[in-house]
Amino acid sequence: MQRRGLHGVQPFLKQAQNQQPPRIRKLRKKTIADYPVKLRWIPVLSFVLPISLIFDLVGYLKQIISFSKSYTSAAPARWQCSQDYPTPAAAPSRLDGLVCTARKPYVTVGIRNMDYKRARRCEVDLSAFNNVLDIDTTRMIAHVEPLVSMAQITRLTVPMNLSLAVVPELDDLTVGVLINGYGIEGSSNIYGLFSDTVVSYEIVLADGRLVKATADNEYADLFYAIPWSQGTLGLLVAAEIKLIQVKQYVKLRYLPVRGTLNELAEAYISSFTGSTPVDNYKLHAKSGINELGCCNNHQNMELQPEFVETIIYSPTEAVCMTGWYASSEEAKQNGNHINRQGWWFKPWFYQHAETALQRGEFVEYIPTRDYYHRHTKSYFWEGKLILPFADQAWFRWLLGWLMPPKIPFLKITEAPAICNYYHENHVLQDLLVPLYKLPAALEFSHQELELYPIWLCPHKLYKHPVKTMLYPEQGFESH
Numbered sequence: 001m002q003r004r005g006l007h008g009v010q011p012f013l014k015q016a017q018n019q020q021p022p023r024i025r026k027l028r029k030k031t032i033a034d035y036p037v038k039l040r041w042i043p044v045l046s047f048v049l050p051i052s053l054i055f056d057l058v059g060y061l062k063q064i065i066s067f068s069k070s071y072t073s074a075a076p077a078r079w080q081c082s083q084d085y086p087t088p089a090a091a092p093s094r095l096d097g098l099v100c101t102a103r104k105p106y107v108t109v110g111i112r113n114m115d116y117k118r119a120r121r122c123e124v125d126l127s128a129f130n131n132v133l134d135i136d137t138t139r140m141i142a143h144v145e146p147l148v149s150m151a152q153i154t155r156l157t158v159p160m161n162l163s164l165a166v167v168p169e170l171d172d173l174t175v176g177v178l179i180n181g182y183g184i185e186g187s188s189n190i191y192g193l194f195s196d197t198v199v200s201y202e203i204v205l206a207d208g209r210l211v212k213a214t215a216d217n218e219y220a221d222l223f224y225a226i227p228w229s230q231g232t233l234g235l236l237v238a239a240e241i242k243l244i245q246v247k248q249y250v251k252l253r254y255l256p257v258r259g260t261l262n263e264l265a266e267a268y269i270s271s272f273t274g275s276t277p278v279d280n281y282k283l284h285a286k287s288g289i290n291e292l293g294c295c296n297n298h299q300n301m302e303l304q305p306e307f308v309e310t311i312i313y314s315p316t317e318a319v320c321m322t323g324w325y326a327s328s329e330e331a332k333q334n335g336n337h338i339n340r341q342g343w344w345f346k347p348w349f350y351q352h353a354e355t356a357l358q359r360g361e362f363v364e365y366i367p368t369r370d371y372y373h374r375h376t377k378s379y380f381w382e383g384k385l386i387l388p389f390a391d392q393a394w395f396r397w398l399l400g401w402l403m404p405p406k407i408p409f410l411k412i413t414e415a416p417a418i419c420n421y422y423h424e425n426h427v428l429q430d431l432l433v434p435l436y437k438l439p440a441a442l443e444f445s446h447q448e449l450e451l452y453p454i455w456l457c458p459h460k461l462y463k464h465p466v467k468t469m470l471y472p473e474q475g476f477e478s479h
């Protein structure tokens, strides 16, 4: 990869600060559908947010009850009950067509087209499979059912100083989705994708048998085939997932960069590989880091970061973030800045990170659970499209605690005109690309879509004994 030194960057820096590069394509003309979209905040504010709150409260109470159950004598009984899984035979009259879960398409977080659920099908209701069955601190395993959400699991494990190794950011993402689809997070640079942290799957096969697949038992082929299979191989009813020891805070460093897309990509790569001197891209701001007084242990910063993410805000600006777990003693040391990002009135995380472009590099400590769910309140930057004023201070202080609106209720209140509008004008696309192709991918996305912000996050790709959905290119197996 071509690397530019300081000389290449400096002149461009000046230019970038003064003017953004001209847009490639003209902005779309407004249509009549723009008006209902503009007014969407009315049903969202008056209906979706209150309903979401009630739903959350009920769900929260249920979780408390369910977890206390699984830790008492009721636990074996409940598990016995799940063993009694529903089989297609339970619905003989509809024993025709595809076997799939009864989960309605609007309930899922994704916006994937699920037309197959409109076809003839045999539905299996798995809605009761939303329990954490066990947190095994000796084997360091969480035994969970597929509808357990990330918020549910971190609420339980973080106070025990434990966590899943990969915790995708949105509260409502479920274990089943993250396995049958895929899950990625800032810590994937160490642990791989969400499914790489799973040690066993319990699956109901099409013939109604319940099997447990691990990497080295007779169902190993199934074990490797399940991730990203979109539920096509069987019904997932439980999984065992590795736990790791965590500390109470995440020390997060924000590094603003300016340059061409290629240079932003290089700054991102060097933020976790250290292969190019990041300093070349650093912006030295007036306020500086000394005011925060938090960068006295620089050796610590040189270690491979436990969390990596970069947000590209425009074709010329990005903020690279790298994080390390930190103890509360360290976080509370004099002069360190603690940001309780989870409070309802806090600025949205992506906007908070963006301030690094003005104030320069800085470091702060975020409570671990607040860090995991930092993008939840605003759904990354999607929240702004739904409630354009929800990021403003008055709204955050008054009603920020109602955020975010639940996706199922948002989908229900979408009139067909709005639905079509989103289909035609809205891009929400994840791409997994080899690191060396990142500059080209960014360039492609700029030419084709010219949409920002873009979220970047590295993940380790394991080579498995069998060829899986996703496998390293030849020659890159050790990366």
Ligand SMILES: *[C@@H]1O[C@H](CO)[C@@H](O)[C@H](O)[C@H]1NC(C)=O
Binding pocket: 159, 160, 161
């Ligand atoms: C978690 O770690 C902190 C600091 O080391 C300790 O004070 C606390 O007791 C631990 N909690 C549990 C449940 O082990």
